[in-house]
Amino acid sequence: MEVRKVEAETRVSRKKWRTFRLITFISIFAFIIFAIIFTSFYIYMRVLGPPPLAIPQSTLYYTVDGEIFGESNSGQKRYWVPLDEISPSAIDAVIAIEDQNFYEHAGFDVKRIAGAVVANVQAMEKVQGASTITQQYARNLYLTMDKTWKRKISEAFYAMRLEINYDKDQILEGYLNTINFGHGAYGIEAASQYYYGKSAKDLTLAEAALLIGIPKGPGVYSPFYSAENAKNRQLLILNEMHDLNMITAEEKNIAAKEELTLVGKHPHHRAEIAPYFFDEVKKELIRTVGLDERVIALGGLKVYTTLNLKQQQIAEKIVEQTMDDSSDLQVGFTAMDPRTGYVTALVGGRDYDESPFNRATQASRQPGSTLKPLLYFAALERGFTPSTLMRSELTTFQYDNGNSKYIPHNFNERYANGDVTMAQALAVSDNVYAVKTHMFLGEEVLVDTVKRFGIQSPMQAVPSLALGTSGIKVVELANAYSMFANGGKKVEPVFISKVEDSKGNVIYEAEQQKQQEFSPEQAFIMSHMMTGMFDSKLNGYATVTGASMINQMSRTYAGKSGSTNSDSWMAGFTPGLTAVVWTGYDSGKEITLTADKLYAKNIWIRFMEQALEGEDEKLHTFRPPVGVEAVPIDPSNGKLATSFCPTFRLTYFEAGTEPTEMCTDHVFGF
CATH class of the missing domain: 1.20.5 (Single alpha-helices involved in coiled-coils or other helix-helix interfaces)
Structure with missing residues (x-):
């Protein structure tokens, strides 16, 4: 057994x-x-690899001084800021109320999940959540809010990818930049700007605690919906922060009693200033930078433009104050820095809401006599000087092999009926002199010269081209005159100086033009000739065209006015600023009232005077280059003035081309 x-x-x-x-x-x-x-x-x-963190972000537009003046978005305000630019109180608050073990767990808080399950079973409904910050961030980035097992599994998968590939601070930064604070504000920077009108880095403890309480239910805890709910949740968060020794009892009590000032307004909703400029920048982002519209609207770009806020405000104010409210006349205005080509101010019309059509960059209008400086510059290149004489009298020009005739007329039919110098012809805007010069050089010369000055609008090689009968754009003329102002260097209109992506990487930067396109000596001589329109010494058989502006001038300007039956222009510059104004009817209707014909001149001189007030005089003073000589000239005949001449004007010539003949017309007193 x-x-x-x-x-x-x-x-x-x-x-x-x-x-x-x-x-x-x-x-x-x-x-x-x-x-x-x-x-x-x-x-x-x-x-x-790391999951992409690309989310829609608002693109911001900056002036040359770094101020935000515009924004592109999809209706959701999103501005990504790094963690070190968020108030520490806000960071502590979100840890305290959303995920106290955030820095210890690997994406999932097992203890918290178990506690939530028990609480929910006991209550027979969902009374407590267990999602960590990582899970919520994954949901914000990639997923819908559907309450399905598929969504939960996907959320867990993305949460693990985030934890494996990013450190805790990166995850926390992403979470704070993506949560919904209601009222279209996504992310703590947009929320801070909306609720308090300040940056997230400047939030106080009280402000942060109230703000962090909102994402649990923006429709419930927004102070604009329920001040009581918002306050109760703020107190809850302050208590949690105190229990975790993040704040002292005294700090908690002070924050609980702090009176908060709410704003309730998004910044830079639309380009309230410079809307026409803003539109042009967006076109340049497509045309020049090569971006598509979605990236522009949602890419979180920082677009650094060339807009000078001071000049833009002056331009808009002067246009509004100068032009009669009852008039249908429209305006196109462009200001440029001739040294860089930067477009510093732009007005495309009197009311953007009524008409977004940009008359500074889109409208092609006849420039009239403002084209003459380009013609006379071509003459300088071919041996003319400011003292070159031609006869001013009613003249019939034959062209097209004698088959066609053209008879230009001077303003008010005033002719010298004798010889006049090129300097005086420009100052009084003699049309006969201009057409004679044009025909003498050959009609194609002006067509080619206009292109060299950066004007792309097509030109018709006819006698009347000398008087500006082919349409150009305001911005094109500003660019051309800038090449006189900068001493003959090539420039192009620049609206964007730099573009950064959402991570701060520079994806575009404007190149600085350094090419010397024209002779600096001839560019200066032309600029000095253009100061003649403001010099009464050049009065003669007609008055200089800038006579009405002389009393408003505090410095020397170079410029040229121009007019047709339906267009009124004024363009001019200093070495540091170019501005061009066009006024007229969109329909091309004739301008009949004398006062309406003066709008362009008045807008231009008022802008220049106010824009340059307080500016460095050195940047706006004409200085002759080496290679030019100044001699006293009798304006009536272009000869060297003597003590017998009733007046003389100091005139510049290329060295060796100045007149040698002395004036003898006034030796005997007549």
Whole structure:
């Protein structure tokens, strides 16, 4: 019996051992399988790399002084800011109320999940959530708010990818920049600007605690919907922060009693200033930078423009104050820095809401006599000087092999009926002199010269081209005159100086033009000739065209006015600022009232005077280059003035081309 008993015990013992070995083997095998799966999954997520964090962000537009003046978005305000530019109180508040173990867990808080399950089962409804900051961030980035198992699994998957590939501070930064604070504000910077009108880095403890309480339910906890709910949640967060030793009892009590000032307004909703300029910048982002409209609207770009806020405000104010409210006349205005080509101010019309058509960059209108400086510059290149004489009298020009005739007329039919100098002809805007010069040079010369000055609008090679009968754009003329102002250097209109992506990487930067297109000596001589329209010494058979502006001038300007039946222009510059004004009817209707014809001149001189007030005089003073000579000239004949001449004007010539003949017309007093 004992033997059988021992054998039975031995069999049982062996069976238990086999069972133990089997369980041990299965456990080890299961562990290995789990380890392989986990490792494979980990490696798979590593191979996938970090999940992209590209989310729609508002694109901001900056003036040359760094002020924001416009924004592009999809209706959601989003401004990404780094963690170190967020108030520490806001960071502590979100940890305290949303995920106290954020820096300890690996994306999931097991203890919190268990507690939430127990609480929800006991209440027979969902009364407590367990999503970590990482899970919420994953949901904000990639997923819908559908309450399905598929969404939950996807959320967990993305949360693990985030934890594996990003550090905790990166995740926290992303979360704070993506949560919904209501009223179209996404991310803490947009929310801080909306609720308090300040940056997230400047939030006080009280402001941060109230703000961080809103994302739980913006429709419930926004102070604009329920001040009571917002206050109660703020107190809850302050208590949690105190319990976690983030703040002292005194700090909690002070914050709880602090009176908060709410703003309730988004900044830079639309380009309230410079809307026409803003539109042109967006076109340049497509045309020049090469971006598509979605990237422009939602890419979180920082677009640094050339807009000078002071000049833009002056331009808009002067246009509004100068032009009669009852008039249908429109305006196109452009100001440029001739040294860089930067467009510093632009007005495309009197009311953007009524008409977004940009008359500074889109409208092509006849420039009239403002084209003459380009013609006379071509003459300077071909041997003319400011003293070159031609006869001013009613003249019939034949062209097209004698088959066609053209008879230009001077204003009010005033002619010298004798010889006049090029300097005086420009100052009084003699049309006969201009057409004679044009025909003498050959009609194609002006066409080619206009192109060299950056004007792309097509020109018709006819006698009347000398009087500006082919349409150009305001911005084109500003660019051309800038090449006189800068000493003959090539420039192009620039609206954008630099573009950064949402991470601060420079993706575009405007190149500075350094090409010397024209002779600096001839460019200066032309600029000095253009100061003649403001110099009464050049009055003669007609009055200089800038006579009405002389009393408003505090410095020397170079310029040229121009007019047609339906267009009124004034363009001019200093070495540091160019401005061009056009006024007229969109329909091309004739301008009949004398007062209406003066709008362009009045807008121009008032802008220049106010824009340059307080500016460095050195930047706006004409200085002759080496290679030119100044000599006193009798304006009536272009000869060297003597003490007998009733007046003289200091005139510049290329060295060696100045007149040598002395004036003898006034030796005997007549």
